Amino acid sequence: MTQELRFDGHVVAVAGGSAGLGRQYCLDLARSGARVIVGGRGPSTEQVVTELRALGGEAVECIADVRDGERLISRALEAYGRIDGLIVNAGIVRDRSFARMSADEWREVLSIHVDGAFACVKAAWPVMIAQGGGRIVLTTSGAGLHGNFGQANYAAAKAALIGFMRTLAIEGATRNIYCNAVAPMALTAMTESVFDEEMKSTLAAPLVSPFVLAMVHPACRENGSIIETGGGWASRLRWQxxxxxxxxxxxxxxxxxxxxxxxxxxxxxxxxxxxxxxxxxxxxxxx
Known part of the structure; x- marks a missing residue:
């Protein structure tokens, strides 16, 4: 039995919402009554907004680089006057063995993931403080937890987001701002070339989305956690x-x-x- 979690009256911005997991989050948020700001860099951002409105949802686009977080949050305030939830999902890969990796490939991946998350949260933070709270979900990865061949840049970026998230959780707790990180495993354009057929058939984006929506809902009291999820399975990771x-x-x-x-x-x-x-x-x- 499906237990519905409603977001009526709540405003959620999704950075990297124009494709893959981000698009799935946006669709499910709209179905649950949220007012959604779809952040992305290309025309597919507007296409997702059209999809959401066809479902009867409220949504606006924000065509911008994730590192222009001020623009994303300003769009939320212009359209709806507040920001209750923020999901930072935007990311890229530039896979190459470390011996062959260029400085530009290193900097670009770190910049999109880490500077992008900083920019979005930095813009949302004072708004959430002023309105009495909010929920933030950052996106890490198993590569950031364990490392992965050919992904020194990506792994470093995703590991950095864990430390960022943990600090936000500490500083935001007294302000009713809770921050967690999701380490998702799902079939997207980014993973299609490395997933085998079993993974493609099992690790569907809709099976990750409910866990992320739960974390970004105002009723969620989890704070400072890494939730690893895929295929309908989820667990909390901690240091030992x-x-x-x-x-x-x-x-x-x-x-x-x-x-x-x-x-x-x-x-x-x-x-x-x-x-x-x-x-x-x-x-x-x-x-």
Missing amino acids: RSRGIRFEETDFGAGDVLARWNQITTFDDVDYPDSTKDSLDAALGRQ
Whole structure:
């Protein structure tokens, strides 16, 4: 049984909403009553708005680079006077082994993903504070969590967004601004060339969208989490840390460290750090 989650009266901007997962988010938001700002760089942005209106939804386009986040949020304010949710989905890949990767390929990917997310959130943040809250979903990737051959630039960008999201979650919590990140696995133009037939048939965009809509809804209380999802499956990821070792004397050397390396790296006994304070407490022997 499908349990509907309504967004009536709520305004949600989707950066990178003109294709793939972003388009799916926009369609599902419109079906759920949201007023949607579809952000994108090409004519397909207007085509998505036409689709949303055909469904009876309210939507406007914002044809702009994701790094022009001010334009996206201004469009929301001009059209609807507020911004309740922000999904930053825009991204590119420039895959190449690190030995062959150019500085331009590195900078372009980092700029679109990281500078783009910064620009969108920076523009929405004061508006959300003034109106008493909001929900933000950034898009990370398994590459940012684990690395991936030929994607040093993409992995670095997606890892950066995790740190960005975690800090926003801390700073926004007292303002009722909650921020999370989704690591989606879905068939899109970006993944079509690397997915096999089983992946293409199983990892459909509509099976990711409900999890993202849940996170961007005002009723969601999750904050600071990475949600990995695909094929109707989702889980929350968190850091795990080995207990490690402590040298009580200060006259130890690198040889002593290497001799006990297995004790540092084994996960037979673990804890789950959640903040920089947890790391400081471990270093100071407070645990």
